[in-house]
């Protein structure tokens with residue numbers, strides 16, 4: 153569910169008309185719903201009631217300071233993947249003691265910064281990294297809290313670029329090698345404290361089965377590590393999928409209620425129902441690392457149609473957002489529902505919606521039946537709250553779009569659109 157819907161013939165975010173935002177702030181424009189962010193966080197938190205747990209929001213999904221501040225205010229922890237993300241969390245008032253630091257390639261500078269800030273755990277992805285962490289912590293006279301990421305070798309059945317839990321992925325340490333690694337670390341690495349175990353099998357999982365499979369497979373391992381090394385937490389990662397295809401309709405509770413159990417996509421409450429019984433008696437603190445499930449359907453990218461170009465083979469709708477603003481279609485074959493800001497009639501046309509960038513991969517859809525819209529009209533790309541703005545670039549020397557956070561009837565610019573001077577700042 154989310155806060156985007158047509159009201160009086162015009163697409164709104166909560167109580168704010170998106171056309172008026174586009175007119176006032178220009179396009180392309182990212183718009184987020186504070187109510188939706190709160191709702192998703194709270195639903196997941198409540199779904200895990202009965203387990204000692206913490207929701208550590210995956211900052212990389214949407215790292216705007218105002219988004220982080222909102223989540224910090226709800227008590228969230230944060231899963232970070234760089235020193236830069238830790239800096240953002242601290243700027244936003246988040247607590248470093250609730251931060252876990254993931255990623256296969258942390259630098260000395262990043263490790264030192266995170267050690268000095270007192271983060272909760274380094275989630276380590278190789279023995280080499282664990283030894284390096286021990287060395288850096290020793291040099292500073294500190295002890296580094298650490299968890300190793302186990303690769304449970306389960307198939308997340310998601311896009312190959314966002315599947316991370318198979319042996320052939322670069323992530324984590326093979327399941328069979330974990331016990332040996334913890335034993336060596338306990339014996340040989342005095343500046344590391346083994347605090348937990350971590351896993352994350354992939355992103356945009358729309359079935360509960362791979363989560364269950366991974367939890368059941370790793371449970372004996374985590375209990376053994378608790379027994380032998382006194383670990384206190386198990387992070388079961390993120391990866392909960394969202395609805396992309398029927399994104400607009402899925403904003404309303406009716407859409408979910410009308411579906412049978414079999415047809416209904418994975419919900420946060422199903423996730424909790426399946427996992428809580430399997431996790432509640434382990435005597436471990438359970439960390440969750442959701443990114444997309446919190447932010448994905450809490451944002452849209454507003455763009456404007458510039459031209460309609462009719463070729464012999466196709467009709468192209470050229471819009472003012474490009475792959476530099478939203479790269480998911482080009483990078484992951486990501487699907488974003490495309491809807492006119494003014495509520496359309498029933499006419500459907502088969503079109504490619506493309507951006508202005510000089511790349512053939514610069515499209516938002518190809519040969520898709522869409523409600524018709526004309527040059528000058530506003531159009532929303534749905535489900536752009538996660539892995540949207542954070543992956544935007546200045547390719548083709550295009551300024552980064554502005555970001556707006558809507559809360560009820562209030563719209564706040566939470567990041568200004570870049571200016572032409574911003575684009576060359578720092579260059580000789």
Ligand SMILES: *Cc1c(COP(=O)(O)O)cnc(C)c1O
Nearest residue numbers: 210254355390391441442443444
């Ligand atoms: C990206 C990532 C996440 C968040 O994934 P979502 O699919 O957005 O929930 C969580 N943990 C780790 C280690 C990640 O790399």
